[in-house]
Ligand code: AMP
């Protein structure tokens with residue numbers, strides 16, 4: 001076995017040596033749940049899902065732990081909740097559900113652990129306390145701040161010197177910072193924002209900064225030092241640089257993760273990163289309304305993960321046609337084929353997907369000549385990468401799931417129904433239930449043990 005991975009920390013492709021081959025541990029920074037994810041986020045999901053599969057193949061499915069977090073404390077979530085006039089929990093619950101559906105449709109395995117920031121506030125506070133006690137952080141104006149000058153090799157991951165960063169820093173540095181690059185571990189909450197009792201003797205309530213969330217979640221589930229940490233290239237600085245600084249200084253370790261991996265951008269147009277803020281995005285849901293998830297997945301893996309991926313309609317169409325051919329040939333192939341060595345070699349060479357897909361094309365050529373072993377091997381190899389998951393029949397009859405459900409409207413109707421019940425207007429509450437049922441939405445009422453109130457959850461039954 002000779003898995004090679006490019007390590008952002010050393011800027012080299014290296015032979016991967018797990019700390020413990022019986023429990024290979026990887027962490028990836030997942031989405032902030034405030035609205036539908038876009039296909040750039042989808043690229044990150046699919047790339048690290050492929051890595052998870054390659055590691056499972058190499059070390060055994062039960063010997064890999066993949067933690068992918070959900071960021072459910074963030075200004076964008078608060079803004080969204082205020083805009084819609086619903087609770088923050090409602091926004092995160094709904095977006096998490098959408099996110100899970102998107103990830104599953106892109107054929108991503110569920111990660112082993114999916115920690116949420118709000119479930120790890122105590123761990124974040126403990127990190128703040130430790131960092132202050134060790135002289136790596138300080139309290140100022142009700143904030144806890146990380147002291148960048150306290151870490152001599154800060155900047156190693158992004159390969160920048162502190163002087164360089166300071167020169168590039170904006171002029172309006174917060175006056176309470178001792179040094180311009182110092183960053184927030186904990187900050188005060190304004191009224192209406194999520195708030196928890198603060199650590200480090202701060203009297204007012206507050207909330208964590210973004211970077212400390214991942215340090216706390218990764219540390220808790222994967223240990224102080226683990227194997228692989230990943231995310232999109234935009235996270236190298238400041239997010240990963242700061243995560244690494246917090247974790248290393250708190251735990252007194254030389255590294256946080258041995259290997260740092262970053263996927264390149266999916267580009268809306270040449271050279272332009274797809275992002276929510278630029279408004280140039282296509283959501284995964286929109287893509288999946290036009291094409292099956294496997295075709296989206298193949299398009300997302302068509303370029304090497306570290307290269308930019310220019311997104312075009314043509315790429316999606318070609319990917320679908322490629323899968324048409326693979327499906328036809330693998331349809332009645334037996335299920336005991338072997339994964340082709342060329343495919344494994346390519347994937348173990350820093351996830352070289354263009355080469356792996358090329359090897360699948362070569363197998364297809366053989367299979368088309370009537371070679372039944374090639375057909376079975378095509379099937380096994382494509383499956384390893386998350387393709388050919390359904391039958392030829394299902395593939396051919398694929399239809400989009402239908403018009404996306406307007407979840408805001410569903411929530412509004414559910415609230416109206418609960419109001420009607422409270423007024424004992426059962427005619428109206430039944431009418432709303434039927435209206436939702438006609439849309440394929442089934443309701444389930446349950447009593448909240450703490451508040452005694454009836455709460456309604458829902459799911460789609462097609
Ligand atoms: P966000 O919710 O924006 O923090 O992004 C979630 C994940 O998607 C992070 O790992 C990002 O680095 C990654 N990501 C965001 N935009 C893109 C893009 N255009 N191409 C590739 N990855 C991206």
Ligand code: ZN
Nearest residue numbers: 029214239243
């Ligand atoms: Zn993170």
